[in-house]
Amino acid sequence: MDSTTPGTANLTDAQRIDCLRLIRSDNVGPRTFRSLVNHFGSARKALERLPELARRGGAARPGRICSEEDARAELAACGRLGVHLLAPGEDGYPPRLSELDDAPPLLGVRGVRDALMRPIIAIVGSRNASGAGLKFAGTLARDLGEAGFVIASGLARGIDAAAHRASVESGTVAVLAGGHDRIYPSEHQELLEALIAAGGAAISEMPLGHVPRAHDFPRRNRLISGVALGVVVIEAAHRSGSLITARIAAEQGREVFAVPGSPLDPRAAGTNDLIKQGATLTTEAADVINAVEPIMGRPLSLREPDDEPLASEPNSGDRARILDLLGPTPVLLDDLIRMAGTSPAIVRTVLLELELAGRLERHGGGLVSMI
Amino acid sequence: MDSTTPGTANLTDAQRIDCLRLIRSDNVGPRTFRSLVNHFGSARKALERLPELARRGGAARPGRICSEEDARAELAACGRLGVHLLAPGEDGYPPRLSELDDAPPLLGVRGVRDALMRPIIAIVGSRNASGAGLKFAGTLARDLGEAGFVIASGLARGIDAAAHRASVESGTVAVLAGGHDRIYPSEHQELLEALIAAGGAAISEMPLGHVPRAHDFPRRNRLISGVALGVVVIEAAHRSGSLITARIAAEQGREVFAVPGSPLDPRAAGTNDLIKQGATLTTEAADVINAVEPIMGRPLSLREPDDEPLASEPNSGDRARILDLLGPTPVLLDDLIRMAGTSPAIVRTVLLELELAGRLERHGGGLVSMI
Numbered sequence: 001m002d003s004t005t006p007g008t009a010n011l012t013d014a015q016r017i018d019c020l021r022l023i024r025s026d027n028v029g030p031r032t033f034r035s036l037v038n039h040f041g042s043a044r045k046a047l048e049r050l051p052e053l054a055r056r057g058g059a060a061r062p063g064r065i066c067s068e069e070d071a072r073a074e075l076a077a078c079g080r081l082g083v084h085l086l087a088p089g090e091d092g093y094p095p096r097l098s099e100l101d102d103a104p105p106l107l108g109v110r111g112v113r114d115a116l117m118r119p120i121i122a123i124v125g126s127r128n129a130s131g132a133g134l135k136f137a138g139t140l141a142r143d144l145g146e147a148g149f150v151i152a153s154g155l156a157r158g159i160d161a162a163a164h165r166a167s168v169e170s171g172t173v174a175v176l177a178g179g180h181d182r183i184y185p186s187e188h189q190e191l192l193e194a195l196i197a198a199g200g201a202a203i204s205e206m207p208l209g210h211v212p213r214a215h216d217f218p219r220r221n222r223l224i225s226g227v228a229l230g231v232v233v234i235e236a237a238h239r240s241g242s243l244i245t246a247r248i249a250a251e252q253g254r255e256v257f258a259v260p261g262s263p264l265d266p267r268a269a270g271t272n273d274l275i276k277q278g279a280t281l282t283t284e285a286a287d288v289i290n291a292v293e294p295i296m297g298r299p300l301s302l303r304e305p306d307d308e309p310l311a312s313e314p315n316s317g318d319r320a321r322i323l324d325l326l327g328p329t330p331v332l333l334d335d336l337i338r339m340a341g342t343s344p345a346i347v348r349t350v351l352l353e354l355e356l357a358g359r360l361e362r363h364g365g366g367l368v369s370m371i
Numbered sequence: 372m373d374s375t376t377p378g379t380a381n382l383t384d385a386q387r388i389d390c391l392r393l394i395r396s397d398n399v400g401p402r403t404f405r406s407l408v409n410h411f412g413s414a415r416k417a418l419e420r421l422p423e424l425a426r427r428g429g430a431a432r433p434g435r436i437c438s439e440e441d442a443r444a445e446l447a448a449c450g451r452l453g454v455h456l457l458a459p460g461e462d463g464y465p466p467r468l469s470e471l472d473d474a475p476p477l478l479g480v481r482g483v484r485d486a487l488m489r490p491i492i493a494i495v496g497s498r499n500a501s502g503a504g505l506k507f508a509g510t511l512a513r514d515l516g517e518a519g520f521v522i523a524s525g526l527a528r529g530i531d532a533a534a535h536r537a538s539v540e541s542g543t544v545a546v547l548a549g550g551h552d553r554i555y556p557s558e559h560q561e562l563l564e565a566l567i568a569a570g571g572a573a574i575s576e577m578p579l580g581h582v583p584r585a586h587d588f589p590r591r592n593r594l595i596s597g598v599a600l601g602v603v604v605i606e607a608a609h610r611s612g613s614l615i616t617a618r619i620a621a622e623q624g625r626e627v628f629a630v631p632g633s634p635l636d637p638r639a640a641g642t643n644d645l646i647k648q649g650a651t652l653t654t655e656a657a658d659v660i661n662a663v664e665p666i667m668g669r670p671l672s673l674r675e676p677d678d679e680p681l682a683s684e685p686n687s688g689d690r691a692r693i694l695d696l697l698g699p700t701p702v703l704l705d706d707l708i709r710m711a712g713t714s715p716a717i718v719r720t721v722l723l724e725l726e727l728a729g730r731l732e733r734h735g736g737g738l739v740s741m742i
Contacts, residue, residue, distance in 0.1 A: 132633050132635045135635065136633070136634055136635055259633075259634060260631030260632060260633070260634070260639070260643055260646070260652070261631060261632060261633050262503050262507070262630075262631070262632050262633065262636075262639075263507055263630060263631070263653075263654035263655065264503045264506065264507055265633075268631070268633075269654075272631055272652060272654050275631070275646065275652050276652050276654075276658070281631070281643060281646050281647050281652070282634075283634035283640075283643050284634065287647070
């Protein structure tokens with residue numbers, strides 16, 4: 001058990017600095033962070049072993065390790081902006097988010113922490129929404145707010161902004177794709193300040209100064225559904241970003257709601273498809289409330305800290321065999337373990353080394369490939 | 372086994388006259404017709420016993436029994452209009468319709484019989500449909516027609532007419548609420564002639580000259596779903612007639628399809644509700660085809676001719692006990708049988724007597740009440 005496990009005591013200042021250094025180091029994502037801390041017992045000890053692991057993984061040049069100085073500078077800058085870097089289990093870290101395998105080890109939180117501890121429903125949809133879609137988003141957000149739910153969304157134009165605006169008074173959370181000082185779109189800075197001033201919050205896992213790019217949005221979308229009991233999709237064309245959020249939400253075990261529309265309206269094609277695939281058809285707040293009420297009292301399914309043990313020292317034969325099995329085509333981790341003819345712990349350790357060396361990519365659904 | 376059982380040989384002229392006399396006699400509906408023929412062995416023998424049964428049921432005055440002369444006159448008039456009165460099992464009697472408990476013992480068929488023997492999909496919806504709804508009805512009817520399905524509908528204004536018009540070439544069936552010589556609305560007489568000329572058909576269970584009234588439409592709606600593998604509802608407000616058709620279709624074991632719409636469109640309230648209740652969300656012909664294809668090869672579930680035996684002679688104690696249990700509040704037939712403390716056959720016989728005396732009403736779901 002490490003101190004970032006939800007439900008444990010708060011981090012010490014030194015632990016927070018160590019965690020920040022580890023997650024800001026090259027090739028360390030939330031899942032790798034978790035493997036390392038579980039295996040070595042603390043972020044501090046993992047930091048000490050990073051260079052050796054990356055070298056064993058065949059790193060061409062050593063990855064950058066975030067210095068203590070840089071971490072202290074980021075913490076201080078966060079402090080000036082009113083951003084708190086919180087670990088799972090700390091007050092203000094959304095409880096449902098801490099259930100995820102890839103929950104951010106440190107989440108930048110600005111605003112009123114209570115908004116993040118209450119039951120949350122996410123509302124997402126098209127940026128170029130119709131008047132009817134915008135109106136419905138407002139009505140739904142207002143009704144869910146009156147029923148006691150906080151509304152999460154992505155601060156985008158269209159449906160997102162309509163949902164935030166209608167729930168400023170009752171509580172709303174903006175989930176950012178960039179750093180807290182790089183609001184996108186910039187015209188929504190004012191909306192963000194208003195929703196925070198009224199008791200809401202903004203969250204981001206990215207460092208200050210990070211300008212959001214296209215690939216940051218799908219990654220961010222897992223947080224929109226991750227903080228919520230369920231996600232409502234209002235107006236989404238085929239292959240739109242909101243459908244990615246819906247897919248991730250389903251993978252996370254979140255309820256998926258979709259608002260129907262005419263077959264002749266291309267902005268309803270995605271939501272109608274979601275309903276065909278099993279999403280709950282939603283025409284009013286009661287459809288959402290009836291579906292999430294039974295699960296609100298359900299205890300959080302906390303991550304098992306020891307579900308993926310590492311081996312202390314794979315030998316060079318193990319490494320060679322596993323490298324042979326890997327290529328640019330993603331393979332299932334489970335298949336890899338079976339084909340490698342060695343223990344799961346050794347396979348996971350070799351993959352971790354490769355990841356830290358910047359040579360391995362993890363995809364959704366337990367798939368891995370060489371870069 | 373009587374000769375009106377599906378799959379048996381065609382009726383003789385004399386049998387057809389007897390069947391027509393029985394179904395056109397007072398207080399004889401399709402279910403009563405079936406009980407009588409099953410019990411007495413033929414329509415002729417049932418006709419002979421009608422006065423006695425009605426008297427035993429306590430008829431204030433004897434109900435009118437259709438004379439042989441009147442029946443011959445109706446047959447002759449039908450002949451002049453090109454209407455054939457067909458029994459279940461005869462060529463041109465829709466095979467799926469013959470599955471129903473309350474299948475018409477004689478169905479008036481005008482047009483091309485082959486259209487009634489092919490796989491049929493019903494399309495129904497609002498009379499005051501939107502432009503989008505009318506357009507979608509046309510597209511769906513055309514696509515289903517091209518896929519080999521005949522389209523059934525009710526010849527009403529709005530969705531019904533759009534569905535018929537788009538399937539004139541591929542085959543469409545108008546299900547009438549009145550007699551074949553009393554087309555409603557009269558402005559659709561021309562559409563009806565066009566769809567018949569192109570290879571379609573019109574059907575009605577009502578006698579010639581019958582002007583359709585409000586209560587005839589729900590009764591007619593069971594035939595729209597009854598001839599079809601499934602019913603597609605396009606645009607239906609809350610509490611609209613199309614929802615009655617959808618409920619009957621579900622009770623008949625037919626597939627129910629509904630076209631979604633915006634929550635802000637009152638014309639989609641009924642269809643969105645149907646989807647919430649389990650109807651298949653439909654945005655294109657493939658949604659319908661994929662759902663009905665597996666059941667198209669399924670053999671018809673023919674009615675069991677002997678599932679409801681009658682007793683030859685209930686005694687007056689039985690009659691009194693059953694009358695005591697009946698009142699204006701509908702009760703379940705099964706409860707009545709249990710409470711009466713006598714055999715199901717005796718209860719059914721007493722109910723038949725009361726029905727023929729015009730004193731009993733049968734409701735859906737096996738409920739009966741005194742009138």
